[in-house]
Amino acid sequence: MEYPIVLGRRIHLAPKYITVSQLTYALKRVIEDNVSLEGVWVQGEISNFTRHSSGHLYFTLKDEGACVKCVMFKSQAWTLKFRPADGQAVDIQGRLGIYEKSGQYQLYVDIMEPAGLGQLYQAFEKLKTKLEQEGLFDQARKQQLPPLPQQIALITSPTGAAIQDMIKILHRRRPNLDILIFPAKVQGADAPQSLIKALNEAARFRNLDLVIIGRGGGSLEELWAFNDEGLARAISDFPKPIISAVGHETDFTIADFVADLRAPTPSAAAELAVPDESALKRNLANLQKRLANTVQQKIQSYRRDLQRLKSSRVLVAPEQGLNIRRQELDMLRERAVRQLRQDLYAKREQYYKILGKLDALSPLATLSRGYSITQKADGTFVKNSDLVENGEMVKVTLAMGVLSCEVKDKYKGSQLK
Known part of the structure; x- marks a missing residue:
């Protein structure tokens, strides 16, 4: 017997002895097959925390009386909304x-x-679901960022490191940029109203192109002001584009979903807000150079075309080309006349043939040979002497002229009646 037989909660082992692997496997089955331990929630304090290069998290969860080793694999660890650390109380x-x-x-x-x-x-x-169902997160509501903003508002704490980083980056990328600072509380119970008030103040500036609202990193409680429903609606209703820059890359707030663009950090927001002026100048210089080269190439191409036209026979000796065309026209005219004559001769011969056939079939030709056509007064053709009576008037048509005759006698064959 290689492994113990597990029946319910009782383990029936083979007699005498088992291996360590068999014992460990038996205990593993007892623990992992216990339904009451599936999806168990455990509360404790983190110690010996290690973030492995593979992305897996290893730590010990302890309380006053015991501890347990814990593993969180990379596929689950990337969903964390906070940064675990030694001494932190967690629910797992x-x-x-x-x-x-x-x-x-x-x-x-x-x-x-x-x-x-x-x-x-x-x-x-709950709030995220509510606002999403109302359509506040829809991409159709998002405003496009201006390509070259002239005036930007920063809504954040005036004493934090975030505002210094943003001002430094904005001035480096765009030295002549007009920056308006609207101080606001970014944590605590009064923070949402402070941020809303700053937004209302910023909305009064008509020349404002863009707003960056946010703060540096912190715990969930410290970032909670940016999960306020009132602030979310104020951001959604703001007439100008807003970049949300709250915390670190792993931090997500309601403001991030409502804003026109989410930046992972305040520094990244400054990078996204304005293009690098020096890079724009380099690009402009490159475009000017390419444009000059293109124009020069076009000019050279037109010059070659002009030189080719100037040396062409059409312009150098136009009469020569015209004479050739005149000669070709004369030849075409003669060919057309010949063809027309041939067609006329053929049509005339065809006409004579048809005319000969018509003459052979014409009754006039028969009359010219001495025959005549006899008709009664009603126009009936007389083909038989029985069709007329003695004394009846008939019309006799000859080759030349018509006779009005009275029937005196009738014959059948050569006999007179």
Whole structure:
């Protein structure tokens, strides 16, 4: 017997002894087949946290009385909304298993969130669903960023590092850019109203081209002001394009979904907001050079065409070409006359043939040979002497002239009646 037989919760082992692998496998089956441990939620404190180069997370979850090894694979780790660290209290959902190589049981983590933040996540998802159903996230509502903004507003904390980074990048990329700063609180209970007030102030500037709203990184609670429904609606209703730049690349807020463009960081927002002026100048210089080369090539091409036309026989000796065309015209005229004569001769011969046939069939030709046509008064042709009576008037048509005759006698054959 290579492995123990597992029946329900009881393990029936083979007699005498089993191997370590068999024992570990039996325990693994007991743990992994336990339905009550599937998708279990565990709360504890992170220690010995390690982010492997492969993207997997390894750490220990502990409390006052015990600890358990935990693994979160890369496919689940990339969905995290925060950065785990030693000493952080977290809520974890996963499944128990045994890593047979070390013989240790461990928790394979599917979901991890800061302890006590479950209600915040639920509120976030609820508001996100609500606004999405209202269409506030639709791409059709998004405004295009201006290609060369002249005036940009920054709505953020005036004392944070984010505003300094954005101003530095904006001035480097566009030295003559007009930057308006609207100070606002970016965390705390008063932050949403402060941000809305700053947006209302910015809306008064008609020459404003673009707004960047955001802050640097922080915890979920610190970024929570940007998940406010009122702020989301203010961003959606703003008349100018807005770039949302809240936290780090892994941080997502409601403001990011409502804004016309989401930037992963405030620095990235400044990069996206304006093109690099020096790069524009280089591109413009390249375009001017290409345009000059194209124009020069066109001029050279036209010059060659002109020279070719100037040396062509049509322009150098136009009379020669005309004489050739005149000669060709005379030949064509003579050919046409010959063809016309041939066609006339053929038509005349055809006419004579048809005329001869008509003469052979014409009754006039018969009359010219001494025959006549006899008709009664009603126009009936007399083909038989029985058709007329003695004394009846008939009309006799000759080759030349018509006779009006009275029937005196009738004959049948050569006999007189």
